Amino acid sequence: MAFTGDGGLRVSFDCGEVGPSGAGAYMVTVPKKTVTPWLSGFGKRAQQQPLTPSRSLDLGTADVPEPAVPSHTASDDDTDCKKVKCVALTFDDGPAVPETATLLTYLAQYKARATFFTTGQNVAAHPDLVRAAARAGNEIGNHSWNHPDLTKLTPEQIASRLNRTNTAVKAAPGQEPTLFRPPYGAINTQVRAATRLSPVLWDVDTEDWEYPRRRQGRPDGHGQDAGQRRRPDARHPPHLGGRRPSDPAHPDRPRLPLRHRQPPARHPLTGRPPAG
Template sequence: MKRRKWTICLLAMAVALGVSGCGRGNTVAAAEPLMLQAGPIQPVEPKRSQLIGEKESTIEYAAPLAYVLAYPHLSNEVIDNQILQFIDGLKTDFAQKYDLKDEKEKKRLSQEDCNSFLYLDYDSYIVSEDKICIIFYETQELEQKISPTEQKTNTVERVHIFHFNTKTGERISEDSLRKDGFLEAVSAYVIRYFTENEPYKDRIFGDYRKTLAPDAGRFNRFALNDKGVLLFFERYDIFPGSLGRVELLVPYSELAGLLNGVGIEAPPVVEEKEPEVKEPTEKIDRVIDPTKPMVALTFDDGPKPSSTERILDALEKNHAVATFFDLGKLVEAYPDTVKRELALGCEVGSHSYSHKNFNTLSPEAINEDVKKTAAAFQKAVGFEPTLFRPPYGNCNDTVKKHIPMAMVTWSIDTLDWKTKSPDAIMKLIRSEGNLDGKVILMHGIYETSAEATEKLVPYLIKQGYQLVTVSEMAKYRHDGKLEDGKLYGYSYFQ
């Protein structure tokens, strides 16, 4: 953009804001945010920044530099001083990089000779009773003269995040906000979201599972609002530059108990009130016809008595079975529910002990998890699992080498963990067309998934499908017995 055009833009901003005065730049309070750039992509829901304090806007020319800065004034001296120090630091760094060293030449410049622009805008959020978050969006636009008639503009964008305690004025570090397990949960959510949703799933590039791994350092910085954790991915981070800066909200419901004093606290599992575990009213006598269509329902992350028992009720009522991939720690907590799963003729496999991302674990950690889970099953139901569903479906070469069980994923993901809607789950299943030979992924820990199962099981039977276990599916519809140490994934169950 030509310098003259930038001058007109800046002057228009100044007029619109009613700028007056002089000194350290022209500064006024503004009722509306000063929009300096297109808003970042928000794939989960619209961002609703809360106006905290009064908005201050500064426009300053110091050719060849120009500044257009917006920031909040909170009437909290400790916080306001930290914000002003941050802004002064930005300006100092910018000037050191791009200001002219020759003072005589600098004095000859006019406002129209500004060719290096520093912009600052912000969002602010009330996180909790004593916490706020301020996100500053910095943009540097640097004009470079290529020829007497042509210019090139280079743009640098950065995000700066501040959390403050409103009672003390002290800045709160992200390290002090997150608990153990936070990085793993965020990593899993981000990978699943970007690989399952438009416009991201077909545009994510590079070794993104490594880039977005819990220990890759990408989630150490984050912002909080009243709905969840905001993450920022700069241009060319993991997507083409055409998507610009990508912003993703991880809802607090996905991070229960993993943040200090923020969001949803997860109640201890042992405190959940267990409903009465029912004994099957009759022994289910099933005959499988290999010539007829069949489908396998699978349920991860349980058992959770309230929802899992509803799922078992639906199966028993319809003389049907499913495969449950249960967590070792919950098998220990709710052995009676696991026993009922088996009594109904269902298949029960391992989903690890506590749902860690196995792609990030060492061989020693994988072996330890396998042993711990096997011991939990042995104590609860008298046998060790022979099937394993890797958490998040993650199964790299190291995982395959150290899991002494057949590894099973799925061919249809109902996204029940995301939609929490029985109607959405049913709609997705209907849209899949022919289900013969398919393995359907659901989760046994959501009441909405249990409600969907109550509709789905009779629907599938009415459509002519036999409900079978994963092992039965392999035997009758594919190529036989599931073997230890092998991965049976999406392509296998097609």
């Protein structure tokens, strides 16, 4: 997004984000009189920059340092999921500040591991958090570059979104992902054919992204707990990017044996021999 010389707001969309993917990129300009009432104080100051440029822009907030990146290291895990009930915890859309760092601390506290399905643009913004997650024994997966519906893209566009993310992840912790989770769970034969990554969906959705709406519609203010809908070997996908960690994953009420192991013969999420 960018403000125009007359105070309007220009918004650009990549291929496939809106409209048919074959139509290419879109650009929409919202007139000044339409966009101004919706702007925050900072937005209005930014809007004035093209009109009356200045050498500095008042951000309106104090300079608050980012929280420290966790330094947890992987602990030994000899859990045998053939003998005890296990779930595979997966977290989507991150890394995000401060949610990912907080979550890593909780996982380490309970000696749990998870798979983080990350978006490439967030990996590029926070590579230190990706390194921290990998150092703590968690697996890093691919969740596309910017969370489009992959089934609406061309094979070339699908490959580009996934390959860019793999490159970003490899540059952070140094290990290229072997798994990917298609945004929205949208997958078809064309998506599968565009990549060698193994797709991973889910068994139980915590629906944490829907919590604000649910609180408005439910008298108790809570959605159904994922713990009530779990089953052995289930995969739970709470979300991170810009959202708070989901309540069911919050460690102030741990009720599951949160162990994520990686036996040499079979991958814990796909059930198939690990790639490479």
